[in-house]
Amino acid sequence: SVENIPQLPPDPLFGLKARYSEDPRPNKVDLGIGAYRDNDGKPWILPSVRLAENLLQNSKEYNHEYLAISGYKAFTDAAARIILGQQSRAIAEDRLVSIQTLSGTGALHVAGKFLKDFYVSNATRDPPVIYLSKPTWANHVQIFEYLGLKTASYPYWNNETKSLDLDGFVKAIEQAPEGSVFLLHATAHNPTGLDPKPDQWLKILQAIEKGKHLALFDSAYQGFSSGSLDKDAWAVREAVDKNYSFPIIVCQSFAKNAGMYGERVGAVHVVLPNHDTALNKAVLSQLSKIIRAEISNPPAYGAKIVSLILNTPELMKQWEDDLVTMSSRISKMRQTLTAELEKLGTPGSWKHIVEQQGMFSFTGLTPAQVERLEKEHGVYLVSSGRASIAGLNEGNVKHVAKCIDEVVRT
Numbered sequence: 001s002v003e004n005i006p007q008l009p010p011d012p013l014f015g016l017k018a019r020y021s022e023d024p025r026p027n028k029v030d031l032g033i034g035a036y037r038d039n040d041g042k043p044w045i046l047p048s049v050r051l052a053e054n055l056l057q058n059s060k061e062y063n064h065e066y067l068a069i070s071g072y073k074a075f076t077d078a079a080a081r082i083i084l085g086q087q088s089r090a091i092a093e094d095r096l097v098s099i100q101t102l103s104g105t106g107a108l109h110v111a112g113k114f115l116k117d118f119y120v121s122n123a124t125r126d127p128p129v130i131y132l133s134k135p136t137w138a139n140h141v142q143i144f145e146y147l148g149l150k151t152a153s154y155p156y157w158n159n160e161t162k163s164l165d166l167d168g169f170v171k172a173i174e175q176a177p178e179g180s181v182f183l184l185h186a187t188a189h190n191p192t193g194l195d196p197k198p199d200q201w202l203k204i205l206q207a208i209e210k211g212k213h214l215a216l217f218d219s220a221y222q223g224f225s226s227g228s229l230d231k232d233a234w235a236v237r238e239a240v241d242k243n244y245s246f247p248i249i250v251c252q253s254f255a256k257n258a259g260m261y262g263e264r265v266g267a268v269h270v271v272l273p274n275h276d277t278a279l280n281k282a283v284l285s286q287l288s289k290i291i292r293a294e295i296s297n298p299p300a301y302g303a304k305i306v307s308l309i310l311n312t313p314e315l316m317k318q319w320e321d322d323l324v325t326m327s328s329r330i331s332k333m334r335q336t337l338t339a340e341l342e343k344l345g346t347p348g349s350w351k352h353i354v355e356q357q358g359m360f361s362f363t364g365l366t367p368a369q370v371e372r373l374e375k376e377h378g379v380y381l382v383s384s385g386r387a388s389i390a391g392l393n394e395g396n397v398k399h400v401a402k403c404i405d406e407v408v409r410t
């Protein structure tokens, strides 16, 4: 019988989006979901994407046929080169298995399923525990627990200093049972906007090596932190190509950096320790089985668009310009918001908003202040105090600063 199906609460983020849509106030502001908006607060189709769409529609690749189970190879190959680098040793030595997924969420799901089926913790002989930063993107917990995997958290954000708790992080890596999985945000950490500096990354990677763990990189914002694809891939490339021996999986999304949110363009890349043709084929066959059973084959349109961008030098150049357009507008909004708060003399320090990078800022606002921002002012952000800076623009940033000032003071 189907009597006892409990109704779940709405997803916090998509629930917020629904409340925002229904809000009739004309000066409402959406700082919730992590989607880029232009200076008029509108969704932005990247010029590089428009050019690629035109090219695609006039090419022989333009049809709506099925892709292969493993996806569009021109896309997955180019996607690997973007994250691992043109000079990647792992690619040159044929140690990489890549498969197309339903964006970053699908990549994490496929990686999780693969780990559950084929990776055992050396210490316990059970499927590994997936260690997530505290805090992390809320869906991380759900994606892995849905698969029956256990999750745990490692210290990351020090709320007092609003900086990285490196000692806590490294200690957690040292204390985890050998062969655990550490999920690492490749760049633009969600929700804090705080990334380790290169010397801190080295300590993290060395601890992972020592603990014989697996590094699971989640790359959802390459190009959003610095505007440079290469700079934002530094940590991943350091881990893959610098003589570490721990296993690595990279989950890659083009939702944000290509503005292809709804097209679900992504890939998972499994880096093998040695060149081993048989293992390479075995891994690909297992990943393919997961895709076949779950979605049969991945969506074609977005993959063809992104592939055209990555494989056409002029489009690539345009995309790099587009990344600078997005990241520099966000960075300008960080500066303006901070300057406005300082001008108002809003109690507290707001420097961290400028220091953080990527799409988000962990403002330090309390759940009660966030609630008042929504109810009294129509300014929407998630209860953790995370604000999507992309929702700010020249037209609303002063207003948002005033609203923040008001809820902080009273």
Ligand code: PMP
Binding pocket: 034, 102, 103, 104, 105, 106, 137, 185, 190, 218, 220, 253, 254, 255, 261, 266
């Ligand atoms: N990882 C992180 C950290 C994210 O913030 C997101 C998107 N919010 C994703 C993965 C996946 O996004 P998508 O499935 O849209 O690619």
